[in-house]
Amino acid sequence: MKLVKNPTLADSICDLRSRKIKTVFFNQINTLLDWEKISRIIDKHYTKGKSATGTPSYDGLLLFKMCLLQTWYGLSDYEVEDRVNDSISFGYFCGLTIDQIAPDHSTVSRFRTAMTKAGAYEKLFKEINSQLEQGNIIVKTGAIVDASVIDTPLKPKGKTTHKVTQDREDEQEIEVTKEYAESVDTDASWLKKGGKYYFGYKKHHVTDNEGLVLGVLTTKASVNEIANLEEVLDTADLPKNIPLKADKGYQSEKNEKILKERRLKNHILKKAKKNKPLTHWEKKFNKLIGKTRFKVERTFGGIKRWFNGGIARYRGITKMHTQNLMEAICYNLYRSPGIIASNCKI
Numbered sequence: 001m002k003l004v005k006n007p008t009l010a011d012s013i014c015d016l017r018s019r020k021i022k023t024v025f026f027n028q029i030n031t032l033l034d035w036e037k038i039s040r041i042i043d044k045h046y047t048k049g050k051s052a053t054g055t056p057s058y059d060g061l062l063l064f065k066m067c068l069l070q071t072w073y074g075l076s077d078y079e080v081e082d083r084v085n086d087s088i089s090f091g092y093f094c095g096l097t098i099d100q101i102a103p104d105h106s107t108v109s110r111f112r113t114a115m116t117k118a119g120a121y122e123k124l125f126k127e128i129n130s131q132l133e134q135g136n137i138i139v140k141t142g143a144i145v146d147a148s149v150i151d152t153p154l155k156p157k158g159k160t161t162h163k164v165t166q167d168r169e170d171e172q173e174i175e176v177t178k179e180y181a182e183s184v185d186t187d188a189s190w191l192k193k194g195g196k197y198y199f200g201y202k203k204h205h206v207t208d209n210e211g212l213v214l215g216v217l218t219t220k221a222s223v224n225e226i227a228n229l230e231e232v233l234d235t236a237d238l239p240k241n242i243p244l245k246a247d248k249g250y251q252s253e254k255n256e257k258i259l260k261e262r263r264l265k266n267h268i269l270k271k272a273k274k275n276k277p278l279t280h281w282e283k284k285f286n287k288l289i290g291k292t293r294f295k296v297e298r299t300f301g302g303i304k305r306w307f308n309g310g311i312a313r314y315r316g317i318t319k320m321h322t323q324n325l326m327e328a329i330c331y332n333l334y335r336s337p338g339i340i341a342s343n344c345k346i
Contacts, residue, residue: 026093028337033131035061041127045118046111058103063111064124065094066103071330074308077105116318121325126237128329129214136343137336140239142209143264144296145232145246147225149193150320152200152312154185187317191221200312203324204228206236211295211302212335213328214238218321229255233262243267245293248286269293303327306334 042060084102215236
């Protein structure tokens with residue numbers, strides 16, 4: 001028979017401290033954002049009628065706030081329903097009184113599906129970024145581009161032969177035979193990178209010089225990010241004459257031409273060629289650019305570490321794009337209070 005441990009005074013103090021930290025953060029987000037503008041975008045794409053039982057449906061803003069909580073804390077639809085019902089700070093952030101019940105998991109799922117089909121998350125991402133830019137949190141004095149692989153557990157099953165794209169080899173494919181788990185995601189694809197095999201997607205980010213996400217593109221894993229720089233840049237509204245930083249894999253004549261046409265300064269890392277090593281000044285250039293370029297990698301790492309990101313939660317590229325947009329929104333908001341505090345010290 002197992003003993004049930006009763007909560008101690010220390011447990012209660014830790015719980016109150018944790019609740020206070022969450023409450024402070026939620027109050028900061030509520031102060032930072034103009035929820036009315038966000039609510040208007042949601043209302044255009046999510047109609048609030050009545051449920052099958054005749055009761056009024058839940059407000060779209062409440063459901064979007066539950067999606068934010070879901071991403072920040074790495075929760076499933078079932079878990080976010082429980083946490084909003086169980087946590088005073090979660091319920092208060094969503095606008096619920098203590099006697100109100102949170103929407104169930106199926107309502108959250110239907111909301112996400114409806115908003116995804118309408119392409120509304122892209123508009124919400126742009127609106128929130130616009131507000132952060134107005135508050136001098138996002139500052140577009142430079143941009144960084146990079147991509148990260150998102151693995152999905154829904155891989156092909158059995159011992160069969162699959163086509164795998166070698167990372168940054170222009171549409172070059174190799175044959176491999178390996179034992180994998182069951183797959184139901186036909187939108188994903190294979191990628192060989194660093195000697196390892198991945199099955200899933202790529203998220204391509206454009207960030208500012210502090211790593212805040214300005215644009216998001218989602219592709220299957222086999223897509224070569226070097227060849228689709230123009231598509232990635234289309235996701236972000238970048239001003240003219242700012243530097244664009246990227247690792248040396250993006251260096252190509254085509255990309256140089258794209259940056260010139262868009263009037264962006266080419267700060268892509270220099271790449272040594274056969275029988276033509278980097279010059280002294282090219283090495284110094286790479287070292288200088290590297291001091292800022294790494295921040296996009298910090299963004300990928302932060303999303304993975306803080307929100308349990310980096311793993312596909314949904315099936316299909318459209319829903320995966322929603323996941324990537326929500327993670328970008330949550331990352332930008334998560335870092336915003338710290339950036340405001342840092343700006344105040346200057």
